[in-house]
Amino acid sequence: MFASVEPYLFLTPAFAILLVFLIFPLFWNIYISLHDVSLVTIIKGWRYVGWENFLDLIEDSNFHTSLKVTLLFVAGSVALQFGAGLLISTLLNQKVRASGVLRAVFIIPWTISAVIAAFSFKFILDYNFGILNYLFDKIGLQPVNWLSDPNMVIWSIVIANMWYGTPFTMLFLTAGIFSINPTIYEAAIIDGATKIKSFFYITLPLLKPFIVINLILITMWSVNFFDLQLVMTGGGPLFASTTASLYMYRQAFEFGLLSKGAAAGLILVAINLVVTFNYIKLLRR
Amino acid sequence: MNVKKTITLSSIILIVSLILSIGHGFIIPISAQKKQVTLSAIVAEPKERWDILFNGAQQKLREKHPDMDIKVDYRVLPYDATRTQILTAMAGRTPIDLISVDQIWLGEFAQGGFLSDLTDRAKSWGKQKDWYQTNWDGGKYNGKLYGIWAWTDIRAIWYWKDLLSKAGVNPDSLKTWNGYIADAKQLNNALKSQGIQGMHLVGASHSPDMWYPYLWMLGGEIVKQKSGHPSKGTYWFPAYNSIAGIKALEFLKQQVDAGIKPQINHFWGQEFADKKFAVMLEGSWLLGVFPHEQWNNINQKIGMLPMFPVPNIGNKSATMIGGWLLGIPETSQNKDLAWELLTTMVDPQVLTPMLQKEGYLPTQKPIGEGPYAATLNASIPYYKEMISMIPIGHSRPNIPEYPQIADNIKEAIDKVYYGIKDPKQALNEAAAKSAKVLGW
Numbered sequence: 001m002f003a004s005v006e007p008y009l010f011l012t013p014a015f016a017i018l019l020v021f022l023i024f025p026l027f028w029n030i031y032i033s034l035h036d037v038s039l040v041t042i043i044k045g046w047r048y049v050g051w052e053n054f055l056d057l058i059e060d061s062n063f064h065t066s067l068k069v070t071l072l073f074v075a076g077s078v079a080l081q082f083g084a085g086l087l088i089s090t091l092l093n094q095k096v097r098a099s100g101v102l103r104a105v106f107i108i109p110w111t112i113s114a115v116i117a118a119f120s121f122k123f124i125l126d127y128n129f130g131i132l133n134y135l136f137d138k139i140g141l142q143p144v145n146w147l148s149d150p151n152m153v154i155w156s157i158v159i160a161n162m163w164y165g166t167p168f169t170m171l172f173l174t175a176g177i178f179s180i181n182p183t184i185y186e187a188a189i190i191d192g193a194t195k196i197k198s199f200f201y202i203t204l205p206l207l208k209p210f211i212v213i214n215l216i217l218i219t220m221w222s223v224n225f226f227d228l229q230l231v232m233t234g235g236g237p238l239f240a241s242t243t244a245s246l247y248m249y250r251q252a253f254e255f256g257l258l259s260k261g262a263a264a265g266l267i268l269v270a271i272n273l274v275v276t277f278n279y280i281k282l283l284r285r
Numbered sequence: 286m287n288v289k290k291t292i293t294l295s296s297i298i299l300i301v302s303l304i305l306s307i308g309h310g311f312i313i314p315i316s317a318q319k320k321q322v323t324l325s326a327i328v329a330e331p332k333e334r335w336d337i338l339f340n341g342a343q344q345k346l347r348e349k350h351p352d353m354d355i356k357v358d359y360r361v362l363p364y365d366a367t368r369t370q371i372l373t374a375m376a377g378r379t380p381i382d383l384i385s386v387d388q389i390w391l392g393e394f395a396q397g398g399f400l401s402d403l404t405d406r407a408k409s410w411g412k413q414k415d416w417y418q419t420n421w422d423g424g425k426y427n428g429k430l431y432g433i434w435a436w437t438d439i440r441a442i443w444y445w446k447d448l449l450s451k452a453g454v455n456p457d458s459l460k461t462w463n464g465y466i467a468d469a470k471q472l473n474n475a476l477k478s479q480g481i482q483g484m485h486l487v488g489a490s491h492s493p494d495m496w497y498p499y500l501w502m503l504g505g506e507i508v509k510q511k512s513g514h515p516s517k518g519t520y521w522f523p524a525y526n527s528i529a530g531i532k533a534l535e536f537l538k539q540q541v542d543a544g545i546k547p548q549i550n551h552f553w554g555q556e557f558a559d560k561k562f563a564v565m566l567e568g569s570w571l572l573g574v575f576p577h578e579q580w581n582n583i584n585q586k587i588g589m590l591p592m593f594p595v596p597n598i599g600n601k602s603a604t605m606i607g608g609w610l611l612g613i614p615e616t617s618q619n620k621d622l623a624w625e626l627l628t629t630m631v632d633p634q635v636l637t638p639m640l641q642k643e644g645y646l647p648t649q650k651p652i653g654e655g656p657y658a659a660t661l662n663a664s665i666p667y668y669k670e671m672i673s674m675i676p677i678g679h680s681r682p683n684i685p686e687y688p689q690i691a692d693n694i695k696e697a698i699d700k701v702y703y704g705i706k707d708p709k710q711a712l713n714e715a716a717a718k719s720a721k722v723l724g725w
Contacts, residue, residue: 040397040685042376126550128482128561137480148488148549150703234490237549238699253369255689256393 026269033263039256053263063264065239066247069154070223070271073243076158077165077222082215084162085169090199092170093177103174110167118231121160122147125232147233150240157241160228165221169214176210177203212283219279220272244268319354324619324626326359326383327374329367329609334643335359335385341635342626349625357626359383371614375399378616382623386432386610388423392683394612395426401613404430406624420648423680424610432610435631436645438569439604439674440498442590443554448563449588452476452483456588459564462536465594466543472563473544485556485565486540488547488702493694494605494681495566498593499536501603501679505529508682508690508723516724521684523719525694526712532596534708538701547702566593568607569671572644583666591670592677606678608648633657646671689722 033053035046057063088106092099109117124131125146133143146156180203188198204211226246229235235242235250242250245268252261328335339357346355362370364387371384375397386394394400407413407430413421416434424432442459449456452475458464465484472483487495497507511522524530541547548556554571556562565571575583592602611630613623629635633649637657640647644665647653652661653672662668681687697715700706706714 038685039372039393042372043378043398122550127546128548128556129552129559148547233549236490236695236699237488238696238703238705250692255692256372256685257689 029262029265032259033266035259037258037262039258042258049259053259054267056260057263057267062239062242063244063247066242066244069239069241070243070245072154073158073161073229074219074222076155077161078215078219080158080162081165081169081218082211084166085214086173086211088166088170089173089177090203092174094195103170106170107167109164110171114164114225114227115231117160117164118228121156121163121228122232125156125160148237150238153233153237153241157228157232160232161222161225164228165218169218172214172217173207173210176207179210180206209283212279216276216279219275223268223272223275244271319352321354321356322619322622323356323358324382324623325380326357326385327367327371327381328359328361328383328385329364329387330361331643332361334639334645335361337639337642338630338635341638342629342632345629345632345635346622346626355622372397372399375614375616380616380618381614382617382619383626384612384614386612388434388607388610389681389683389687391424391432391610391612392426392687393685395429395431396685399614399616400431401615401617401620402429402431403433403613403624407433410628412628415649415651417648417650417653417675419606419675419678419680420608423608423683426683432612433627433631434608434610434648435636436640437606437608437648437675437678438646439591439606439671439678440495440566440568440593441604441671441674442564442592442594443557443567443571444564444588444590445557445560446586446588448472448476448481448560452563456590459590460592460594461598462539462594462596466539468564469540469543469545476563481560482546482562483564484540484545485562485567486537486545486547487551487566488549488699489551490695491551492547492698493691494607496533496537496694496698497605497679497681498603499533500525500530502593502595502601503529503532505533507694508684508719514724520725521682521686521723522725523690523693523716523723525719526709526716530712531708534698534701534712536594536596537698538708541702541704569644569646572666580664580666589667589670591667591674602677604674604678606675606680608645637661641665646675686719686722690719693718693722 032046034048034050036049036052037046041047092103092106096102123129127133127143127145127148130146132146136143145152147153184202184206185198188202193201223243224245226243226249229241229243229246230249233241235246244264248261248264248268251257251264326339339359343355343357347353360370367385368387368390371381371394374381375394386400391400403424420434420437423434424430444456444459446456449472452472454468454471458468469484476483500507505527506524508521509524510519512519514520554565554567554574557565557567557571558574572580572583593604595602611627613620613627617623631649633652636647636649637652637660639645640652641661641664647657647661651657653675658668658672665671681691693715696718697706697708697711700711700714701708705711
């Protein structure tokens with residue numbers, strides 16, 4: 001009798017943690033999104049409003065803008081983080097002197113707080129004070145509105161996010177590369193394969209599970225991440241750097257519209273689920 | 286015999302120890318025990334100002350209540366965290382006795398039922414006449430008093446005397462809109478090669494705050510009461526897209542057209558202190574960017590005009606005033622004592638040393654103009670000029686929807702800055718959004 005229950009008992013602590021920290025907040029969020037909860041009504045009665053908060057979002061042109069900005073931000077961040085991470089991890093896997101030290105150096109951005117990274121980039125990219133425009137000036141180039149040009153700002157933040165997020169991809173893919181049996185490469189060399197061929201026909205296919213999981217993680221993080229945007233530009237100018245996650249934060253905590261923020265949060269969850277589902281389908285192919 | 290001796294000796298030691306302990310306060314006889322009261326507070330950074338206020342007030346409170354052992358446990362948090370922390374605490378019914386309230390939060394906090402109504406207490410206190418009317422009214426929401434405005438700030442024109450002189454600009458010409466635009470061009474031409482910009486124009490999230498003074502000086506308002514609200518009868522309606530508002534925004538457009546660049550990053554006066562700009566419209570806190578040692582002769586280097594530029598000479602200027610209020614949360618379990626603490630903190634004797642140290646402006650006439658003014662005037666540069674601006678100071682509406690309305694206005698300003706819309710279109714679109722936010 002006990003033997004049949006035993007496995008479930010072992011699962012209880014993990015399930016309890018999931019229930020308290022994941023399932024309950026998710027359902028609570030759904031509940032809030034269907035009621036009228038704001039900072040003004042939070043200690044009063046909460047009126048049931050059905051889909052009103054979601055309809056508000058659908059009608060809000062700023063939310064539409066934030067979705068477009070999210071698409072650019074996520075696509076740019078994932079492409080650059082993944083590309084740079086794969087390149088660095090592959091290069092450091094070659095016979096490079098002090099590759100261990102270099103790996104440690106490349107990890108530094110990942111170890112610092114996102115807010116500190118954001119402030120650093122805010123100062124680097126500032127039109128008047130920034131070191132980048134200072135260097136441009138020294139070499140006779142015109143200063144660039146990195147953070148105040150609506151067409152440029154999101155790419156400036158993508159670059160900052162690439163700097164911040166690439167070490168994770170590098171680390172993750174390095175672990176994947178280490179798991180590949182070196183004898184496979186030796187056999188390929190005997191068969192006359194070049195390093196580039198080995199990369200495309202051995203490394204990439206064997207890294208596929210790592211690549212997919214890495215892509216899932218960095219995509220979800222990019223969708224949910226707003227520290228850089230909040231500190232570097234506050235979402236401006238003209239909402240050009242307001243991603244959906246920042247939009248959600250502003251609705252809930254700047255404007256006190258907790259229900260609208262909760263509804264935006266659920267839409268973000270849905271986006272993440274769709275992305276994850278597609279990546280997993282890709283993995284199974 | 287030995288046992289007897291030991292007992293006697295031990296008894297003597299015990300009695301002597303007890304006497305000494307009482308003498309040194311280690312053990313307090315039951316009759317002398319004081320009632321322990323701990324008042325809790327959440328306030329916004331910087332910490333130094335609160336250390337001065339709470340220490341001063343706590344001392345006075347203890348003298349007033351010798352029967353009590355009063356302690357004040359105050360937490361100083363960053364600006365944004367203060368608001369979130371207060372709201373979380375209030376929503377969780379956590380007992381807190383005193384909070385610092387930014388003037389624009391008052392409506393939201395009062396409407397949410399987080400703040401105690403101080404109207405009756407203030408009547409018995411009888412100090413209303415000591416406050417500047419604007420500052421007293423800033424503590425009210427729907428006719429009831431929820432906070433006491435402790436100190437304030439103003440925004441004015443600051444300029445580097447040497448840079449203006451080098452560019453051949455007379456500071457007096459900064460007083461009018463046309464003069465300001467002409468000076469911008471002249472300063473940019475003269476200082477561009479040194480990497481210095483003539484005028485600063487706020488493009489950061491608080492850009493509406495720097496537009497309001499032009500709106501007010503032209504007789505406009507941000508919101509006004511209107512009847513016929515679908516659920517509230519008479520309620521606030523956006524009024525900033527009036528002719529005054531459009532003219533005010535046109536002046537910002539003229540600045541952009543004249544080559545003044547809106548600055549999306551704001552460093553609260555540091556950019557001026559670093560001589561990146563020759564002229565800056567900035568708050569009275571700008572002085573705090575300069576070391577106190579320089580305050581004695583700062584007026585030799587930096588000039589100040591106590592106004593925002595006006596359309597024509599002779600027009601009345603306006604400015605925006607901000608600052609901090611003190612309020613008592615509804616959850617406080619020591620409201621009487623919290624009120625005593627609050628009133629002691631704003632007592633000129635306790636408050637003035639803090640204002641003097643930090644360079645803030647008073648909300649009370651006895652400090653601004655009365656017996657305490659001489660001290661402040663001697664230590665804070667341009668104090669008299671800054672005080673002279675309080676009567677032309679306006680505060681932002683402290684209604685719960687204000688943060689969203691300000692966001693709509695910011696969007697309109699940005700659209701004009703970037704040439705996407707003309708001022709009229711931009712303001713009308715923003716006002717339509719604000720009307721929806723207000724429930725119309």
